[in-house]
Amino acid sequence: MSLVAFPGQPHPPATGPTTATAIDRFLDTLVAISTRAGYAETLTRLAAVTGTQFPAAALQPEHYAAVMERWTAATAATWNRHLSALTSFTTWAQRQEILATNPARRLERRKSARRGDRSIPRTRLEALFTDDSHALRERVLWRLLYETAARAEEILTLNVEDLDPEFRRARVTSKGGAIEYVHWATPTARLLPRLLAGRTSGPVFLADRRAPTSGPRTPAAADIDPATARGRLSDPRAEYLFKTASAMLDPHRRGWTLHQLRHSALQHLAQAGRTAPELQAKSRHQHLASLGRYVRLGEETSARVTAEADPIQRRRPR
Structure with a gap:
């Protein structure tokens, strides 16, 4: 327009x-x-x-x-x-006493529709992660997002200097600017050295092409790998690649979003019996109530919990 x-x-x-x-x-x-x-x-x-x-x-x-x-x-x-x-x-x-009034006073927030389970089935994720037809960079990114349950922007802004391979963790800047740590598992630990290939600085996830050296699209120096002059992989590009790659496994053929990897990680941990405080520690939410958007265990879990807590069922036969 x-x-x-x-x-x-x-x-x-x-x-x-x-x-x-x-x-x-x-x-x-x-x-x-x-x-x-x-x-x-x-x-x-x-x-x-x-x-x-x-x-x-x-x-x-x-x-x-x-x-x-x-x-x-x-x-x-x-x-x-x-x-x-x-x-x-x-x-x-x-x-700052620049504005005396509120120009946003006529605009209202919209109420989001309640979403159902946004997690991706574990078997389909594993098929995606182990498919060698996808580039190593993408497979490392997807596994890292799932195993850390981190936000996409937190992982895409990682530099090599932020990684601590010995303890399988990375230092991220979370919402609000807080410095926190996220942790990964063995599959990522095995792939990460192959992706870095000896690099000791610069962005962890690099774009396919060299970064422009002039013009409006020139990235900041911190977003350029000093060895290859390639820029940092952008959020839109990473999102597009994941949605395209996952479309074949999605029954609706629309593909999934990177943020659904975070949903899936927390959902699968909840299904495995992890407690709410443990999920909060993993997701780094400040409030337990925020986990409600991510963890929806549904009727099956409700039935199982009810059955296990049934005092009649728990009585030992004489």
């Missing part, structure tokens, strides 16, 4: 920072790389809607509505994610 100026609105006086400058300052305050990248997508559109020289103090609900128009037909989760970027920016701008 094309962006046009709002009719009948005179250009406001140039007081305070421009919207583009305020956005840059706000993004610089974000520690988590994944959060900064996600917010940047939304706020770049805000700068495009207003123009680079528009004063941030003059932002209106109409500007925010024009930004969110792009995601009108998106899922509730996608809509809420972009709205969160706008509201976070607004809160920061109000604290």
Whole structure:
């Protein structure tokens, strides 16, 4: 869709920072790389809607509505994610006394539909992981995501320096910028040295091509492997490869998402009898209630738990 100026609105006086400058300052305050990248997508559109020289103090609900128009037909989760970027920016701008009002006041979060079990059957995952027709990079990434139950952005932003092979763990930057550790199992431990091939620095997962050295798509120096000059594998590319590879095993032929590997790991651990505190330790959720989105054991588990707790059944025969 094309962006046009709002009719009948005179250009406001140039007081305070421009919207583009305020956005840059706000993004610089974000520690988590994944959060900064996600917010940047939304706020770049805000700068495009207003123009680079528009004063941030003059932002209106109409500007925010024009930004969110792009995601009108998106899922509730996608809509809420972009709205969160706008509201976070607004809160920061109000604290900095850049904004006196709340341009997001007319926008509402959408209620997500309750989802059923999003886990992938263990046998199909194993078939995917052991299929040598898929590249080593992808098989290591998929296994690592499943065995660590980590978020995709946490694993894709790993550098070789973050790995601790002796203890089979990696240092990740989680939501909110906290430094935490995730742990993997033997299958990943066997494949990881083959992927690294002696590399001691740079991104763990590399793109297929060398990174551009100039232009708007030039990555940061930290996202380039010093030995091969290849850039870091991007989230969209990794997602596309997994969805394409898994489509043949998906009964609906749509393919699965990388985030479903996290769902699957936690679901399978729950089915194996792991307790809620153990699942919380593995997933690194701050609140146990958050696990409800990931672990849905269903009627079969309910029946088994009821039967095992039945006081009559538990009596020993005389």
